[in-house]
Amino acid sequence: MMAAAARVSSGGQAPIATLRAPEQVLRLARMGSFHQTRLSFMRVLLRHLARRNWQIERSLWEIDAKGAGVAVYEARGDGWVYSLIAFGHELDPEKRTDRVIAEEWDATFVLHDGVATRADIERLARNVPRQEAGRCSAAELVMSRANRSVRLFDHVVSELAQGRQPAAADLDAVGYLMRTTAVYGNGKFGLADRDRIAERPVLSGPFAAEMLTVWLIRAFTTDLVEHLATVRSPDTAVRLDRDLRRRLGVGNSTGLGMAPFVVNHPGLFHRWINARETALSRVLTLEHAGAAQVAVFRDRLARAWRQMAAWRVDDALQMARIAELVRDLDRLAAEVETIDFELPFVWRRLCAFAEAQLGLEAQELLVTLLLEPHGALVDDLSAAMGGDETPDFVIDGTATLADLRTGIEATYGFALAEDFTVPRAQARFWYVSEEKLEPRLGERALEEGAERELPLTVARDVAALHRLLTGVPSDLTIAEFLAAHPECRHAVRRVQLSARCHYAEVRDNLTGAELRPIDILRCKLSFFGATDFDPRSDRWVRVALFRHAPFPDELHDIASDDWAIPPLGRATRSAAAKAPSTGDITPSSPAEPEGYSLNEIEAEARKAARGTGLSWGLAEDVGRIARLLAHTRQLAMLADALDELKSGRHATGLISDRSGIRATEDRPLSPLVLASAIADRSAEIAEDTLTISAKVAEPRLLVPMLTSVAERLRRPLRLQLDGHEVVVGRDIAPALAALAEPRTVDTILISALPRGLDQASPPKTGGVTIPDELWRRFTALAALTYVPASEHSRLAGAGAGLSDND
Incomplete structure (x- = not known):
């Protein structure tokens, strides 16, 4: 299990550890066997919320007898407030479908940055229920939607209304009251770009805002069934037992839309896998297994056996894998009973046994089990799982x-x-x-x-x-x-x-x-912390999120990270519910204007560039140019340049050699193609002057890429255009202003100045207003890439x- 790949220090005086080889870890069959771990995003989130004493309050409940209306849940901590605004809808059962063509849902949600005002709720009520057809603003972080479980939701309402608790077996058979069919973030549909929250406590980790949203949605779903039960029969209704309630998570149906993420974000994916493999290597580096850690490992193994034995799916292939997993856990348990935990490097011995004797599902579950007792050793690695791409x-x-x-x-x-x-x-x-x-x-x-x-x-x-x-x-x-x-x-x-x-x-x-695309889906979902993988084909899967996790009202009363492999028993605890407020909501800062997020702009420009015929690599660079241009109100010149490329009026051919860069055609050279060629020679620019001998159209479009080069070199650049000199630093606005008149130039010289780079301008995220006609120019080109x-x-x-x- 410890094939050589790389050698890394685990910090301090710890010995050097060897990571598993990528050729071993990153085969699809193994990736499709991953399980959640201590480093999974939802577990990292709850640990932080508990450790930093976050408080969650249901601040508004205006839901009627049919489940329609609005509710607000506020999460407060680390000096921040995030508000889940939940819209309940009265949905005709004939329209309740999880097909991608659905346009109505039982509930829709948005995570708002700050305290939501009445004006915010009214604005969002006009947009969030429409989902993709609506628009959010940079004041919103996540948008989602969910449908009730046909099998379970009404049954639980009926049982509670009659004064009875639903059977645990009925809850376990489904695992959730509602199932989300989308959880959008990171700039989709006008939402805030991730840059807005990347440095904030609790939300700095990958998908942390999305996980917070789902956790609060879970609270809404149980509150909703209890409310509907009380409305149905106020004299007999009871609340859902706390231990039973914890058995319920939030369902999720996801398919191919999620699969390309791990390929399209290779650096980020590396950080996820590297953290997981480094955590494993740290454990395997331990020469002695502590008695407390051995006890926790034995306990988690017993829990895992019960959890896996109860795992049921309709997919025959996955069911066969589950059966093999349960048999393998029996074999692992037998090995644990015979192994001497006083031996040196006993955790390595268990891994060697698993690799030689057990299947992939059991090998990867063992990774989860080995990390469970060693939080103090590995939890810090979660901080390295995000980062600037x-x-x-x-x-x-x-x-x-x-x-x-x-x-x-x-x-x-x-x-x-x-x-x-x-x-x-x-x-x-x-x-x-x-x-x-x-x-x-x-x-x-x-x-x-x-x-x-x-x-x-x-x-x-x-x-x-x-x-x-x-x-x-x-x-x-x-x-x-x-x-x-x-x-x-x-x-x-x-x-x-x-x-x-x-x-x-x-x-x-x-x-x-x-x-089998589902292998990619399961890998990514394991990092979310999903459980109960239920393949519906080789292309889409149902899962459960936050099953057995503490609810907001018990976050500080039970262990925040002792739930993903559910305990064998937990005492029932009763607690009085706080009456929700139905009054006005405390106002917050003024709402931010709706507009396009930087991620939306980058993605659309990338597709538009591909639609003109540029290669994917060049199109990626055009997307980055668009992102940097977004706040300058000069995206029209990018649209013009793309149109010129599509029409063939701008050339793409060039030669880059030791003499500089020159064109191969008489037509004006596209600045979008030239920008990438310049970026490739940034190291040379640091030492000498780069000469471009070509008729270049719209040289202002070189400026965004040059700001990136300047950032990389940590030095401003001197840009000389037919003798006219411009300095390019971190902020593109001054250079664009100095090149205010669009023109074609014949000679460009680029060199690095000896002084240090200017101070960074404040980061700008989201809310970019783009005229409809201009946006349509990008979408028309992007449409050329659709099938x-x-x-x-x-x-x-x-x-x-x-x-x-x-």
Whole structure:
């Protein structure tokens, strides 16, 4: 289990530990066997809330006898307030569906940044129930929706109304009263960009705002059934028993829309896996197992056996894996009874036993069990699981093709071993559906649209890049190579990133006929902390979130992190409920204007650039340019440049060599293509002047990329355009103002100034107002990347053609 991969220090005087090899950890079959751990995001969240004494209060309850109305839950701590605004809806049962075409739900939610005013609630009431069709503002962090469980919700209301508690077996058979079908964050539909909250306590971790939202939704669902039971029969209704209530989580149905995330965010994914593997290595480095830790491990093993034995799904393949897991846990328990825990490195011995004797499900569950007793040793790693992804876009243009070849052969052996001339190796293609603007998986031989596929073809593209390097001088720089082969930019970027981030790349072919997308889904959901994985096909899954976790009113009364593997027994505790307020809500700061988030702008510009025919690597850079331009009110010139590219009036061909950069055509050179070529030579700019000899259109569009180069070099840049000099620092506004007149230039010189970089301007997030006509120009180009849904895709993809009502 401890195949060599990398050597890292676990801190202090601890010995050097060896991490498991990426080739072992990041195969899809193993990723599809991951379980939640102490580092899962919802567990990290609750630990923080409890440790920092956060207080949660239901500040508003205006829900009628049919469950329609509004409720507000306020979470307060660390000097911040976050408000979950829950809208209940009276939904015709005929319209209750979890298909992606649904437009109405039993409940919709938004997490508001601050105390929600009446004006906020009224504004959000006009938008949140419409979900994708509405708009939020940068004052909102997360938006979600949920439907009631057909099997359980009304049953629990009926039982409570009659003065009875529902049977535990009935609760366990479903696991939730409501199931979310979307939990949106990070700039979707006008929500705040993650940059707004990235440095805040409690929300700094990955998906922390989303996890807080789901936890508060869970409180709403139980409050709702108790309210409806009381309305139905005020004389006999009882509240849900606390221990029974804890058995309920929030359901979630998720499909292919989630799958590309781990591929599209390779640096972030590396940090998740690296934290998990580092935690394991720290435990395995322990020479002696403490008596208290051994006792906790034995207890969690017994709990896990019971939890896994109760795991039931309809999927035959997963049910067979569960049966094997339970048998393996029996074997593990027998080994634990015979092993001498006084032996040195006993945790390593257990891992060696698991690797030799047990299946993947049990091996990965053992990782969870080994971390459970060692919170003091591993919990700090959660702080390293987020981070800025901007450096992940940097390409080292000074590296040689020899370096590139070495990087490919060191990391991508799995890709080089694949024969992509065989149809099965490219049987699938990922695309964005025109119907719902979400990722889908197509069959290359059966469906149209493969020419518009998403860049999840990493294995194929890197293998093609490796072949292309044959016969090319090995001392050629990457900057020179990419100028001639911009279609390779995306692959080169990934190869260089993977050299720095060993766990960035899934070590499997994501377009092959044997692909099971559900393995990617389960991996990501395990980091959320999801349990009760219930595959509905190989493309979508039901899970439960926060099952057995403390509720807000008991967060400080029971252990905040002793629930994910539920205890074998817990005493029932009674507590009086605080009467909710139905009065006015304390006002907060003025509402922020609605607009487009930076993430929305970046994503739409990236797709628009791809729609013009630019390669994915160049399109990624255009997205970053759009993000930096967003607050300057000059996005129109980016739209113009994209239109010029689409029409063929701007050229894309250039040569980048030791003499500088020059065009290969008479037409004006696109500044969007030139910007990437300049970025590749940032290290050279630090030492000398870079000369661009070409007729370049709209040089103002070079400024956003130059600010990134300046940031990287920590020095301002001197930009000379036909003799006119401009200084570019962190803030793009002065340079844009100095280049106010749009024009075409013939010569550009770029060099770094010797002085230090100016102070950073305050970060700007979200709420960018863009005229409708201008936005339509981007969306029209982006639409060229979408693929019309076929009947085959509707039936096969992400549950879109199946009912998920339960």
